[in-house]
Amino acid sequence: MLAGALKTHGNTPKYGLIFHSSFIGRASTRNKGRMARYLANKCSIASRIDCFLEQSTTTFGEKLREQVEERLDFYDKGVAPRKNLDVMKSAIETVIEIPSHVNKRVKHQPQIGLPLSELWKLYMESSAAPMIRNFCIVYIEMSIERVPKEVIGKCHSTQIIDEVAARYRMLRDSKDCEMFLEFCLHTILYQPSPQSGGYRAGLSTVQCERITGKQLGMLNILVALELPPELVYPLYVSACVDSQESVVKKAEEVLKKNASCVNLDDPNLISKLFFLFNGTTGSENISPDSKVSPANPALRVRLMSIFCQSIAVANSFPSTLQCIFGCIFGKLNTLPFLHLKFYAFHGGQFACARA
Structure with missing residues (x-):
């Protein structure tokens, strides 16, 4: 019967069927075919959940296995199984309970640190699922109260506040704008060869990070200025070959958005x-x-x-x-x-x- 299920359900995951084939062996002779088809259906559902789920978890698979166990009891003993909707609802509640439990334990203990930078990166990813982004918001709010201001500033290195952007927009349509763009280009082009230690010659680690921060800040200001793309295009192209990964990533992102307009x-x-x-x-x-x-x-x-x-x-x-x-x-x-x-x-x- 298992071979028949594999043949008639060609798109079902064979490995899941073989791994759980003991359910078919436990079923009575007259119910083996029904059990094989039901098992094939649940393995197919499990594979689809694994494909579309953002974070891997065994909860859904365990709940589906419980359903197969209940179905076996139904065939042999007549015990009514739970509905699919109830099983999936229970699985989702179990998945959500885990971060909720962590929430309660961490919320009232300020000494427990939270990885703000990692949470911010996860929140900013365009491919992040809505559920993940919602939990990130909760933990980001909690972690802001527990980390130094420097860490908070690094998370906002790709943005500038509206007040600062408004001041720089005053440069538009002025003679100083061309001088400012030239200065930004020279700063971005300045790329001394790194030493064996990975830092630029004559500079400490702190100084290197400060310069990199200025280059990122310049890119943010150039975006906020909203100048014609032909004026800022050479700067973005130059920043794409910078020796610092953070500068390159920002430049590539901006260049991708403006490439079609140039x-x-x-x-x-x-x-x-x-x-x-x-x-x-x-x-x-x-x-x-x-x-x-x-x-x-x-x-x-x-x-x-x-x-x-x-x-x-x-x-x-x-x-x-x-x-x-x-x-x-x-x-x-x-x-x-x-x-x-x-x-x-x-x-x-x-x-x-x-x-």
């Missing part, structure tokens, strides 16, 4: 990206101290991927050739330079096709 054929934007890629060219009469160095290989790879999407870049001579030659004649065989060579050939093909 006009990659805007002449001013393309000019800024070319300058970012090549730096000061040899034809310009500038003192050595004022010459701007070309972008690092990681940023060049990112810029080349953008150039290969712009018709304006394909028609920009000789800047396009300068970028292509700069990619081809790299002296190192590291992965970024190999990527640059790939984009050089791809960009040359794109330029010939669109020019």
Whole structure:
């Protein structure tokens, strides 16, 4: 009968059936077929719960097993089993009881610390289930009273308050806005090579974290300014190759939201990206101290991927050739330079096709 259930119910989880096949063996001869089909149905429900449940728990499986036990008693002894609705309701109440119990034990003991940072990350995840977010809110409210202000500030590192945003919005449509954007770009581009210990040369751990915090703050302010995407696009692209993961994550998030709004054929934007890629060219009469160095290989790879999407870049001579030659004649065989060579050939093909 078990083989028959496996054959007629091809989509049911075979391993669950085999593991619980003892129920079929315990059933009487005339009820083995009914028991096999019922067991197959419950194993199928259990597999669906496992697929769609956000957090793994054995509660639902244990309740379904109790149902199978009750069904066996019903077939052999005539004892009426519980309804499916009552069983599932009982399972949900059991799952909720666990955090509720923790709630009662922790609420009146302020000395017990709670992981605010981890709770905040879990709450901010877009894929988090509503039930999980609701419990996060409860525990976040409890943990705020138990942690230092510094920890609370780190949780809000991706946001700024409305009063601060309003002050910076005064820069819009002013002459100072361009200077501020230039300063932000220079700060984001400043990426000294890390030492063996993982920290930037000449800086302590605290100082490194302070600088990283300023870069994150600049990105938050740039978002709050609500400037045209062409003005802030070079800054977001530059931040995407920062050595700090938190800065990269924020930049990638903002860039993803604004990518569809950016006009990659805007002449001013393309000019800024070319300058970012090549730096000061040899034809310009500038003192050595004022010459701007070309972008690092990681940023060049990112810029080349953008150039290969712009018709304006394909028609920009000789800047396009300068970028292509700069990619081809790299002296190192590291992965970024190999990527640059790939984009050089791809960009040359794109330029010939669109020019």
